[in-house]
Amino acid sequence: MHIDVITCVPKLLESPFNHSILLRAQKKGLLEVVVHDLRDYATNNQKQVDDYAFGGGAGMVLMIEPIAKCINALKEKRQYDEVIYMTPDGKKFHQKTANRLSLLNNLIILCGHYKGVDERVREKFITLELSIGDYVLSGGELAAAVVVDAIGRLIPNVLSDETSALTDSFQDNLLAPPVYTRPAEYEGMKVPEILLSGHEANIQEWRLEQSLKRTQERRPDLLDGYEL
Numbered sequence: 764m765h766i767d768v769i770t771c772v773p774k775l776l777e778s779p780f781n782h783s784i785l786l787r788a789q790k791k792g793l794l795e796v797v798v799h800d801l802r803d804y805a806t807n808n809q810k811q812v813d814d815y816a817f818g819g820g821a822g823m824v825l826m827i828e829p830i831a832k833c834i835n836a837l838k839e840k841r842q843y844d845e846v847i848y849m850t851p852d853g854k855k856f857h858q859k860t861a862n863r864l865s866l867l868n869n870l871i872i873l874c875g876h877y878k879g880v881d882e883r884v885r886e887k888f889i890t891l892e893l894s895i896g897d898y899v900l901s902g903g904e905l906a907a908a909v910v911v912d913a914i915g916r917l918i919p920n921v922l923s924d925e926t927s928a929l930t931d932s933f934q935d936n937l938l939a940p941p942v943y944t945r946p947a948e949y950e951g952m953k954v955p956e957i958l959l960s961g962h963e964a965n966i967q968e969w970r971l972e973q974s975l976k977r978t979q980e981r982r983p984d985l986l987d988g989y990e991l
């Protein structure tokens with residue numbers, strides 16, 4: 764998968780993709796993330812990418828020309844499956860969307876900043892608008908990093924069996940069960956006996972029970988419509 768991220772604050776995205784699982788995905792050639800500085804596509808001498816809002820009011824708006832120039836240049840090289848705009852008024856990003864996007868080939872992710880982008884950008888270029896939750900961030904960059912991470916780890920063959928996404932919280936609408944590692948006892952706190960038993964079937968059953976219990980206690984909303 765190839766992901767182009769467009770931002771006016773590229774420094775915010777210098778490292779999140781270069782560690783851990785996303786780094787491995789890139790080293791394996793399964794993922795390529797390129798960050799583009801909107802300022803490199805500015806169309807006037809001052810390298811301006813934002814301007815005052817027509818009609819007044821506080822806050823700057825990202826201009827259409829630099830964004831159009833950048834997206835059009837990218838589209839010369841590839842066919843994009845989605846052109847995503849990160850914005851607090853977008854559709855809430857869920858695991859289901861991550862699963863779908865992880866099977867695509869080419870994505871553009873445009874990060875909003877200040878008061879957002881000129882509405883005409885959304886009309887002309889954007890195919891999907893995403894928010895990562897009901898709170899306001901200074902810009903779409905950290906949200907874009909969240910989306911790239913959630914998608915990147917799901918790309919086929921990125922995770923090994925050991926790190927399989929199949930046992931993640933949310934993958935089947937259930938929270939993950941508790942996990943333990945050595946030592947088997949810490950200051951009198953014991954790891955549940957069953958996990959030391961070596962009895963695979965019983966362990967799987969225990970984990971499912973724990974998942975259900977945890978979901979019921981913490982996120983009962985996830986169980987609406989869940990087949991028990």
Ligand code: 6GU
Nearest residue numbers: 849850895896900902906
């Ligand atoms: Cl995508 N952008 C901003 N600025 N704030 C957010 C968000 C996005 N998602 C949640 N809050």
